[in-house]
Amino acid sequence: MRKRKKFFGFLSSLLVLMLVLAGCSGSDEAGSKTSDGKVKLTINYYVGAISKGSMDAAKKAFPDYELNFVELPADSNYDVKLKTSLNSKSAPDIATVNSNIQDFLPYADKFVNLLDHDADKIADQYVEWKWEAAKTGDKKSMIAMPLDIGPTGLFYRVDLFEEAGLPTDPKEVSNLIVTKEDYLDAAKKMNEAIGKPMFLSAVGLLGEQYRALDSGMYNEEGELTLADGQLKEAWDFVVKAIDAGYTLGTKSNSIDNVNAINEGMYGAYIGASWGVMDVKDADKSAGKWRIAKTPGGYSNQGGSYLAVLGNTANPKEAVEVVKYLTNEESQLANLTENSLFPSLKSIYEKPEMVSKDEFFGGQDVNEYFIDAAENITYVYRDTRDTSAFTYFEDQISLVESQGKDPKKAWDDAVKKAEVLK
């Protein structure tokens, strides 16, 4: 009798153990089909990358598929999670990748090669530089389709420009401030006339310059070239601006920056098309901003891609959906709902592209962005590009905030970049 009790105790504890283990293992196969035989596709995207209109349209266009859109926060964890999920079975079928797509190119084999799915047939419809950036160095595989881009313009304060005796009309400003030297001259004028800095911060200014360079931090052989010496020029330019006191010294993406915009503490910055939405957070500055052509060469900041992950059970269907989500109709929805600048050239002619914005004094804000989109050139970027550049950002911020010797700061940054493997 007692023995039997013991035996049952033993059995029940075994049962508990098995349940616990089962709970740990979880379901590794999420299932590629629903119960009624529909193809199931999961699409992970970070906030704002895909508009609601384009999602709804896609669901309508593919009645036989079950599309499951998952929104994730757009923070530094997004990439970490995406990278770690590349090897796992629980990965999404489709995911957005940001403009740091070079970080994922070394793992092209973990993605579905879109060139095997006739992607090159529609290549000429998209802006070339964005399209090419999704291909590996040997151009044999392409891991993602371009959703949107971030061509830049010069955002400037009309009221401060006027006080400083600078032109206020976007056309005139574009004609006056053409090179980065002109940009610095305008800063000088503003500083002398009204004692206000033209630029937000050293880090911001260096980033603006870096994005306009026509080569990356490394060459295609993986040697550190610092943009063939151009980075040093950009660095010296920023140091000049710091020494002359043309920077406010506030971090971008900070609450202080919104405050600085609201109070009109600085004159101008080079911002991307999607920044039109961000600048509106500073509602006190309504009507005071205009957008002109980016001085010192065209540049791009941001813009997403859609990739199909290699682990998907339905690659063919997933590619279809990606093509749909990046087509004209979807990009138009993204433009009108989320202010995402299209990567399709055909849309630039459309009436939806004309956006006369009262916040910008009724100016058509897209005029200079379109000009930039059509003229930006492709730049090869190594996977270490962002990390290496961050060292220079770190050091320039020390030069600005703590008066570190610029030469020593430069040498420190180079030293750090050299050991990046």
Add this chain to the structure above:
Amino acid sequence: MDDTINDVQEKKSFKDKYSKISEKATPYIFIAPFYILFLIFGLFPIVFSAILAFSKWDGIGEVQFTGLENFKTLLADTDFWLSIKNTLIIWVIQTVPMLVIALVLAFLINLSIVKRKEFYKTTFFLPYVTSVVAVTILFGLIFSNQSGLINAVLELLGKEPIAFIDSPFWIRIIIALVGIWQYLGYNMIIYYSGLQKIPADYYEAAIIDGASNYQLFTKITVPLLKPIILFTVMMSTIGGLQVFAEAQVLVPTNATAEGGALTIVYYIYQTAFLQSRYGYGSTITWGLVVIILIISLINWYLTSYRIKGEDD
């Protein structure tokens, strides 16, 4: 006949064996759930990070074994040593005042003249249950370079505003302040419960002998609380050396060791998760383990030696 006896014996011995095994195994099965979770979420990551410390890994591809190379890099890495310096400075200016104030507060609340003890205890403890991030954002706003409360006050007084977040001197103090604000009440509650254990007769006897409050505190409270003080010092050390969220929220971008805001854990985060250098990140982590061990040993040695009452 013989066969059947044998059979019975065999059966019996099998049953005996079985019951012996089950008797031994049952307790293990009962504690298994914890151990299985510990293996998956505790031991495995520790072992894996130890392996990673000797290799190069980007999080996706193959783990490449590189031997002691990471450790050589670590010893020559000025950022590592500077981030240790930052962490130690923050730890000292946070822990020492916090524990002293917590002890004094606990003593005051414990005094019989103080009414509404529960109210004080709750109020002081509240910060501990708030979110670190929310609290840090609030501190960031107060000490903001442009629109901060403190700078507004300074300007009212006709003084120059201070760039708190950009200055290596101030940023460490602000990170420490967040820590003090957050953990003061927690340590106070621990001290308070320790004080409850000290028999009232001691105090009464001392008061009859004419001891002042200050004497009560230094001659009775502190010596009798030593084990509790040791515990809080240990916990604050382990916690304080792992300060991360405060620094990361106050200086979300371009935090540098020279700038003062890069703590060890922040440096680990930057290396492993922002640059995808998981191997070297693990190496720094083991460096941190060694440091915490050393400091804990020193702590333990000092306090246990003193607890024995061998101090003059």
